[in-house]
Amino acid sequence: MALDLFVVLIYAAGMLVLGYYGMRRAKTHEDYLVAGRNLGPSLYMGTMAATVLGGASTVGTVRLGYVHGISGFWLCAALGMGIIALNLFLAKPLLKLKIFTVTQVLEKRYNPMARQASAVIMLAYALMIGVTSILAIGTVLQVLFGLPFWVSVLLGGGVVVVYSTIGGMWSLTLTDIVQFVIKTVGLMFILLPICLYRVGGWDELVAKLPASSFSFTAIGWDTIITYFMIYFFGILIGQDIWQRVFTARDEKVAQYAGTFAGFYCVLYGLACALIGMAAHVLIPDLDNVNNAFAAIVKLSLPDGIRGLVIAAALAAMMSTASAGLLAASTVLTEDLLPRLRGGKQSSLSLNRLFTLLTGATVLGIALVVNDVISALTLAYNLLVGGMLIPLIGAIFWKRASTPGAIVSMALGFVTALVFMFKDGLDANTPIYYSLAVGLVSFVAVSLLSRKPQGVAARAV
Template sequence: MALDIFVVMLYAAGMLLLGWFGMRRAKSHEDYLVAGRNLGPGLYMGTMAATVLGGASTVGTVRLGYVHGISGFWLCAALGLGIVALNLVLAKPLLKLKVFTVTQVLEKRYNPLARQASAIIMLAYTLMIGVTSTLAIGTVLQVLFEIPFWAAVVLGGGVVVLYSTIGGMWSLTLTDIVQFVIQTVGLMFVLLPICLYRVGGWDELVAKLPASSFNFSTIGYDTILTYFLIYFFGILIGQDIWQRVFTARTERVAKIAGTTAGIYCIIYGLVCAMIGMAAHVLLPDLANANNAFAAITKAALPDGIRGLVIAAALAAMMSTASAGLLAASTVLTEDLLPKLRGGKESSLGLNRLFTLLTGIVVLGIALVVSDVISALTLAYNLLVGGMLVPLIGAIFWKRATTAGAISSMALGFIVALVFMFTDGLEANTPIYYSLAASLISFIVVSLLSRQPAPAANLA
């Protein structure tokens, strides 16, 4: 494993070096949070795709492919279609606002109280996004290098925290581009072809797996619907993704490059699902399907090449972990902290300090949570159940009121928590009932409360 360890260490050193370059470019508050709102199509496409495709998309989709076959791709498909919709429909009004956070949009439409309430929900979501990919990083390093899980989390997650802290969005953008290239080469052009070769080719894969593995609905229509309710709509309103939209130089950049990134995500999902299918043939008796990615990488690849694919997986995970980390820090410094500081705005130094502190919290949570899909589901259930309805209403329904928005957020958030606790994280009921409760309370309370004054035009 010496050669593999060297390749991974070289990759980690490269990420830190790019973080340093990002620090040199992050000379202002706006540079640190949204890369100066100046990304062109290449940088924008790469950073958007790399942000979405993280630990759950990689390790999770390989696990779904291992268990359900090709239909495991629906998780990435929902994410990819969400990226397409976001950039085609919402990018134009978002770029006009010149804001830093999702919750600032709610303040423009409602009032500061709505911003504070939504910031708490967004903070919980962004923290769990960071935790999810940090967990995935730890899982891969633990299995492949046979080190304790806590050490894997601290080492892998520590690199993310360091480069995110020093350079902010510019560090994330530069590292994301390299990560995008590495994960594309490593998974699409190295791991998948070698796995298919080890199986004996596509025909042998078809012969050795049941026909249901090649059915796009095997995972279940209810699960597919849930993925769309959670991940498609979650992409439309997540701070980590919106913060990337804010970096686009123009609306045209967002539309073309963002749509390309969404299509890439769908293809990536198909690749990961097929890797999982090959793993099922080569390693049919895995005790834990969550380890399918790490196990097939370790079993199928030679030294050196294995290190490249490990770096590819880490690239996917680190990009999403850093996005969640910076998003959580941004919500803290832009939405919550000013309230405690008498309205005083944040500075570049304060942004760096809170990114570091948020990173430490993410590492701590990752040490006590175990399942990447469950952690991602928790994050998106809270986000979509609590914020989808009032945020879409803010943009498209003029009669919406602050009272309706806050009741919708509170009730949707609470209902999602209750049903996740009673029915489990993998149940469909949390998202169904939280959305229903959020929608009903939003409409009823808005209609019963005072007609709002003319609000900012967000559409």
């Protein structure tokens, strides 16, 4: 594995070098948080796709393909369709606002209290997004190189924390482009063809797997619907994704390049599901299905090539980890910290400090959580259950009120937590009940509240 380790170390060093170049470009507060709002089509498409397709999308979809067959692609499909909808229908009004966070929309529509309440939910979501990909990084390094899990987390996650801290969004953009190219080549053009070759070709794959593995609904309609409820809507309101939208030079860049990124996500999901199916044929008795990706890489690829594919996997994971990290830091410095500092806005140095502190927090959480899909589900359940209803109400319902939004956020958030604790992270009940409770409380409290004066739903 020495050659593979050398390739991975070269990749990690390259990410740090790109982080340094990002630091040199991040000269202002706006540069650091949204890359100066000046990305063209290529940079925007690459960074948008890289942000969405991370550890859970890669390791998790391979695991779903191993267990359920081709229908495992629905996780990535829900994410990709969310990206398409966001860029086609919401990017134009969002770009006009010149804001930094999702919660600023709620302040424009309601009041500062709604912004603070929603910021707490968004912070929890962004932290867990970072944790899911750090977990995936740790899993891959642990299985492939035999490192202790905590060492894998600190080494792989440490690289992410460093380049994210020094250059902010410019570092993320530069590293995302390289990561996008590496993971496309490594996973779709190297690992997938080699896995199919090892199996004996497509015909052998069909012959050795049950027919249900090739059904696009084998995973179950309830699971498919839940993926859309959680991930499709989660993409529409997630800080990590909106922050990428804010980097676009104009609405045309967002609409066309963002749509392309969404279709890429769907194709990526199909590729990862097929890799998982091949892994099921080649390693039918895998002890831990969470390790399906690392195990198939270790078994199927020769030295050197294996290192490139490991780098491709790390690229997918690091891009999402850094997005979650910067999103959490941005919510802290733009939404929560000014409240404690008497309204004083953050500076470039303060942004860097809180990105570093947020990174340390993410690494700490990753050391005590052990399932990437469950961690991702936790993040999206809290986000969608707590914020989807008030945010849609802010945009489309003139009668929506601040008390209604705050009560809906609080009850939706708590309901999601209660049902995740009661029924488990993989259950459908947390998202359904949290949305139902959030909707009823939002409408009821808004109708009972005094009609807002002079604030129409023009915020977005």
